[in-house]
Amino acid sequence: MENSGFYHFVVDHVSQFLSYTAFANLTVGHxxxxxxxxxxxxxxxxxxxxxxxxxxxxxxxxxxxxxxxPGYEIGIYEHGSVMNFLYFGVRYGVYPPLIFLGIGAxxxxxxxxxxxxxxxxxxAAQLGIFGAYCLALALGFSPTEAGSIGIIGGADGPTxxxxxxxxxxxxxxxxxxSAYSYMALVPVIQPPIMRLxxxxxxxxxxxxPARVVSKKEKIxxxxxxxxxxxxxxxSAIPLLGMLFFGNLLKESGVTKRxxxxxKGPMIDIVTIxxxxxxxxxxxxxTFLTVKSVGIFVLGALSFAIAxxxxxxxxKIFNLFLKEGNKINPLIGNAGVSAVPHSARVSQVVxxxxxxxxxxLMHAMGPNVAGVIGSxxxxxxxxxxxx
Amino acid sequence: xxxxxxKTIPVFLLMIFTGAGGLHAQSAVDLRINEFLVYNDSNYVDxxxxxxxxIEIFNTAFNTVDIGGLYLxxxxxxxxxxxxxAGQPVTRIPPRSYVVFWADNMPTRGILHLxxxxxxxxxxALFDVNGRTLIDSVSIPRTVLRNVTYGRIADGGSAWSNxxxxxxxxxxxxxxxxxxxxxxxxxxxxxxxxxxxxxxxxFVALALLFLFFKYLVKVIGIDVKKQRQSRAKIRxxxxxxxWAGGDDTAGLELSGELNAAIAMTLYLYSxxxxxxxxxxxxxxxxxRTYSPWSSKIYGLNRLPK
Numbered sequence: 001m002e003n004s005g006f007y008h009f010v011v012d013h014v015s016q017f018l019s020y021t022a023f024a025n026l027t028v029g030h031x032x033x034x035x036x037x038x039x040x041x042x043x044x045x046x047x048x049x050x051x052x053x054x055x056x057x058x059x060x061x062x063x064x065x066x067x068x069x070p071g072y073e074i075g076i077y078e079h080g081s082v083m084n085f086l087y088f089g090v091r092y093g094v095y096p097p098l099i100f101l102g103i104g105a106x107x108x109x110x111x112x113x114x115x116x117x118x119x120x121x122x123x124a125a126q127l128g129i130f131g132a133y134c135l136a137l138a139l140g141f142s143p144t145e146a147g148s149i150g151i152i153g154g155a156d157g158p159t160x161x162x163x164x165x166x167x168x169x170x171x172x173x174x175x176x177x178s179a180y181s182y183m184a185l186v187p188v189i190q191p192p193i194m195r196l197x198x199x200x201x202x203x204x205x206x207x208x209p210a211r212v213v214s215k216k217e218k219i220x221x222x223x224x225x226x227x228x229x230x231x232x233x234x235s236a237i238p239l240l241g242m243l244f245f246g247n248l249l250k251e252s253g254v255t256k257r258x259x260x261x262x263k264g265p266m267i268d269i270v271t272i273x274x275x276x277x278x279x280x281x282x283x284x285x286t287f288l289t290v291k292s293v294g295i296f297v298l299g300a301l302s303f304a305i306a307x308x309x310x311x312x313x314x315k316i317f318n319l320f321l322k323e324g325n326k327i328n329p330l331i332g333n334a335g336v337s338a339v340p341h342s343a344r345v346s347q348v349v350x351x352x353x354x355x356x357x358x359x360l361m362h363a364m365g366p367n368v369a370g371v372i373g374s375x376x377x378x379x380x381x382x383x384x385x386x
Numbered sequence: 387x388x389x390x391x392x393k394t395i396p397v398f399l400l401m402i403f404t405g406a407g408g409l410h411a412q413s414a415v416d417l418r419i420n421e422f423l424v425y426n427d428s429n430y431v432d433x434x435x436x437x438x439x440x441i442e443i444f445n446t447a448f449n450t451v452d453i454g455g456l457y458l459x460x461x462x463x464x465x466x467x468x469x470x471x472a473g474q475p476v477t478r479i480p481p482r483s484y485v486v487f488w489a490d491n492m493p494t495r496g497i498l499h500l501x502x503x504x505x506x507x508x509x510x511a512l513f514d515v516n517g518r519t520l521i522d523s524v525s526i527p528r529t530v531l532r533n534v535t536y537g538r539i540a541d542g543g544s545a546w547s548n549x550x551x552x553x554x555x556x557x558x559x560x561x562x563x564x565x566x567x568x569x570x571x572x573x574x575x576x577x578x579x580x581x582x583x584x585x586x587x588x589f590v591a592l593a594l595l596f597l598f599f600k601y602l603v604k605v606i607g608i609d610v611k612k613q614r615q616s617r618a619k620i621r622x623x624x625x626x627x628x629w630a631g632g633d634d635t636a637g638l639e640l641s642g643e644l645n646a647a648i649a650m651t652l653y654l655y656s657x658x659x660x661x662x663x664x665x666x667x668x669x670x671x672x673x674r675t676y677s678p679w680s681s682k683i684y685g686l687n688r689l690p691k
Contacts, residue, residue, distance in 0.1 A: 116599040123585075123592040130584055134577035143567035146577065217602060224598055232591045356646060369592060376591045380584045385567040 025067035029284030037061030037279065043184070050184035050341075053157070056272055057180055060279015076280045087277045090172065093165040095274040096158030097242040102267025103158075103339070103371065104246025105259045109225075111365040113217050114210040117317075118327070118362070122369025124313030125335025126377045128153025128306025132298050133381075139294055144168050147381040149295055152179045153302025154374030155186070155336035161278065162239060163378040166386055173281035174292040178299035180278070186341045189300065190333045191349050193307045198329045202315065203353040205328040207362045215251065222248035229376055235386075236379025240372065303336065310335030310366065327362075334363035337370030413451045414514055419522050420444035420484065421537030421549065421558055424504040424530045430486075430554045432499075438490035439504040442554055443512065445479040446542040453477045453485060456521070457513040460489070460502045466517035471497040482541075484555045506530055 018024055040058030044051040063083075068074045076083040089095040112119060133150035141149060148164040148171055160179040164172050182189065226244035230237045249259040281287075311332035318326045330350045334342045346363035421442040423429055432438050441458070445451045454472030459465055470477055474497055479485050486498065493501040504510070504526060511523035524546070530536060535552045539545045540559050551560050564572070574580055 113599055113602075116596045119592045119596045119599075120589070123589045126588050127581075127585065130577070130581035134581060137571070137575065137577045143571045147567075217599075220602060221599065224602075225595060228594045228598060229591050232587065232594070358645065372595070373588055373592055376588050377584060380587050384570060384580065384584070 020069045022067040025069055027067065027284060029288045030065045030067045032288065033061055033065040033282060033284045036282075037065065040181075040279075050180070052271060053180045053275055054184060056275025057177060057279040060276040061177075061282050062279075063276065064280030064283045075283065076277065077283065077286070083277065083280055086273055087281060089270075089273060090161055090176075090277050090281070091165055091169060093162045093238065095270050096162035097238040098270045099158040099267060099274065100239050100375075101242040101246040102263050102270070104222075104243040104248075105250045105263035106267075107243075107247060107250075107339070107368055107371070108364075109218065109221050109247065109368055110213040111210055111361050112368055113213045113221050115208075115362070115365055118331075118365030119369040119372075120317070121310055121314055121327070121332055121335045121366035122337075122371075122373040123335075125306045125310035125332070125366070125370055126154065126373045127309030128155075128302045128304070128336065129374070129377045129381075131305035131309075132302030135301060136294075136298055139298070141291075141294070142168075144385050145171060145291075147385045148175055149298050150302060151175075151374070151378055151381065152182065152295075152299040153306045153336070154370075154377060155179070155183055155303060155306065155338040155342065156371060156374045157183060158274070159239060159337075159374050159378045161274065163381060166382055170286075171291065171295065173278065173283075173287050174289075174295045175299075176278040177282055178296050180275075181296075182299050182303050183338045183341065186303070186336075186338050187345050187348070189303050190307045190342060190345050193304055194311055194330055194333050194345075194349055197308065197311045197315070200353065202318075202329050203350065204357065205318075205326050206354075206357055207328055207331075207359070208325070210361055215253065218251040219248065222251055225372070229372060233376050233379035233383065235382040236375045239375040239378065243371065243375065306336045307333045328357075328359055331359055331363040331366055334365075334367040335370045335373070337367065337374045339367050339371060340364065342370075343367040413447050413449060414453070414456060414521055416445060416447035416451055417453060417456075417479070417512060417521055418444045418446055418538070418542050419510055419512055419524050420541060421535050421553065422489075422504065422510060422524075422526070423533070423535045423552065424506065424526060425532040427533055429533045429535075429552055432488045432490070432495075434495060436490070438488045438492075440554060441487045441489055441500075441504075441510055442537070443479070443485050443487070444538075444541050445481065445483055448481045450481060451479050453479055455515040457515075457517050458487060458500060459511050459513065460504065460508045462509050462511055462520075462523065465511065465513040465520075467502060468493070468500045486554045 022030075037058045037060075040054045040061060043049040044054035044058060064076055070078065073079075073081040074083075075081060076087050078084055129150040130153075131150075132153045133146045136146035136149040137143065144167040148160075148168040151160045151163045152175060154160065157176065157180045161172065161176050164175045168175075222244045225247075226241060230240050246259070246262050249255045249262060309332075311329050313335070314327050314329040314332040318329070321327070328346075328350065331343075331346045334346050336342050343360055343363035343366075347358065347360035350357050350359035419441060421444075422440065424439050426437040426439055429437060430440060432440075443453060452472070453470055454474055454477035456470050457466045457468060458470060459467035461467060476485065476498065488495070488499045489502060489504045490499055491501060491503045492499045506526050506528050509523055509525045512521045513519060514521055527536065531548055533552075535549045535554075536546065537549045537553070537558050539547050539549075541557055549558060553560060570580060
């Protein structure tokens with residue numbers, strides 16, 4: 001009798017333990033998401049697609065989709081869990097400005113300063129944000145959700161996370177994963193559109209080499225850039241303030257240690273945290289919805305519209321420029337702020353038509369202007385919709 | 387050793403100037419008398435279950451403000467009539483939030499119970515910690531309605547009225563609010579308006595940068611043409627060849643071919659450097675000075691006796 005009681009005791013506890021395991025709680029959704037996580041890791045390691053982003057996000061997806069019994073402070077959405085504490089930086093928009101600080105400390109704005117008209121290309125490419133906003137509204141998303149989806153077209157992960165955390169936190173996982181995925185796919189999305197919209201003659205346009213930019217100009221850019229842009233859109237202060245502050249640390253020449261930290265260990269730490277937690281936030285139970293599918297479709301369209309906006313703006317702008325000052329429209333795609341991937345796409349496509357026409361440094365101008373432009377656009381959406 | 391140099395004096399002056407606000411009180415200027423009830427027969431009850439007159443204070447700031455140490459009065463000639471207890475959790479008003487005081491003339495009942503009551507014609511006033519600086523005041527109208535509160539129509543706003551609903555510890559404006567997102571949806575369902583407005587703002591912001599840097603070179607005295615010419619002159623003096631194109635104005639302009647050629651030359655040179663390494667292996671005897679720290683005699687593998 002006593003043995004039978006002990007037997008039941010053991011069986012009960014073993015079955016209780018088994019009910020807590022991931023195998024007992026596994027759903028088809030979890031399996032699908034684990035597959036997505038593995039795909040991200042494969043693309044990063046085997047194909048070299050944005051490994052710095054896709055490895056943390058991919059592994060985060062695995063971490064977030066190990067099924068568990070709720071109520072034990074394990075999941076990223078469970079108050080008090082360690083993952084929830086780390087997710088705080090995403091949920092409340094802490095990480096994106098820190099990433100912008102690092103980006104500022106590693107960005108050289110010389111290309112932009114030497115040829116300021118390229119700044120406007122960065123503005124034109126923000127059409128992707130608002131094009132996707134319109135499409136999202138048409139598909140029945142609320143204005144705040146549409147704004148968050150639209151920002152994917154800015155091709156800037158931190159900006160997308162920052163804005164979504166304020167406007168539509170429920171969509172954070174889907175939008176962040178979508179933004180980073182399409183950033184990795186810039187070399188796939190943009191070239192066909194660039195070829196479609198340009199003539200062979202336009203692709204062969206040679207641009208004047210950039211002039212030498214003095215240290216004084218670079219320092220003034222960091223300060224004036226911050227004041228001019230944030231004065232118009234104060235809601236972009238967290239992003240642009242940090243971006244230009246990081247740039248001042250770099251360009252001032254007297255804060256090398258701080259700049260090195262901002263663009264080195266600090267941005268690495270924040271990238272690890274943001275990547276892992278964004279990945280883990282894609283729990284199948286909250287991520288696999290019809291809305292997420294819509295977000296992914298609209299995300300791809302927003303990148304396409306942004307590319308169209310940038311390339312077409314250059315073509316129109318060229319009508320007003322003198323011969324010799326014309327801009328190669330192949331750098332129009334770089335107006336999206338996926339730095340430096342989209343500028344690299346300009347270079348690669350340009351070289352396909354003229355092996356001696358190097359567009360990389362020219363494309364860096366609109367590319368860094370795109371960073372500023374998307375942050376400004378995020379600020380506008382925040383002030384209009386929040 | 388000098389602790390303060392002359393250069394740091396302006397910095398200290400600036401710190402004193404900006405910190406001067408701190409002497410005033412921690413954002414006490416952001417507090418407003420927001421709503422009050424003079425005759426309470428069937429309205430909000432206090433923590434003793436009694437209907438008493440009450441005053442609501444609203445923190446208009448986006449940071450927590452401690453009302454402790456400030457003074458409430460119903461008589462402007464006696465500003466320091468009731469000192470609000472300091473260092474109490476209840477006196478710390480969260481951002482955009484409220485605290486309610488009971489004007490029941492029963493100060494022994496707690497720190498939120500005042501030593502005066504409300505009457506028509508009196509003035510409710512909030513004074514700073516110094517007991518002299520008036521932060522906010524409101525005169526009680528001669529005719530007040532029983533159980534109907536008198537308050538600002540919008541929290542912290544300037545217009546006062548008898549309020550439709552009593553809202554102690556809550557927003558005075560109880561009308562249905564349309565969020566700015568919903569308003570955009572109503573007025574601009576397609577999103578076209580947003581696109582036009584937002585793209586215009588993005589262009590204006592970046593066009594400002596464009597104009598600033600287009601003319602910056604002139605403002606800070608950098609003459610690009612002169613810069614190019616002077617570099618061409620230097621090259622002519624030192625005998626270096628002009629660049630592709632040859633003219634002086636193209637001084638700094640390197641053609642793509644030239645760039646590629648330079649890069650290729652440098653690359654080949656660096657590759658060549660390692661092509662002709664000799665294969666002689668030199669072995670030098672290294673003498674090591676004795677040190678007990680690295681001696682095997684004291685190694686851990688020696689068993690204790």
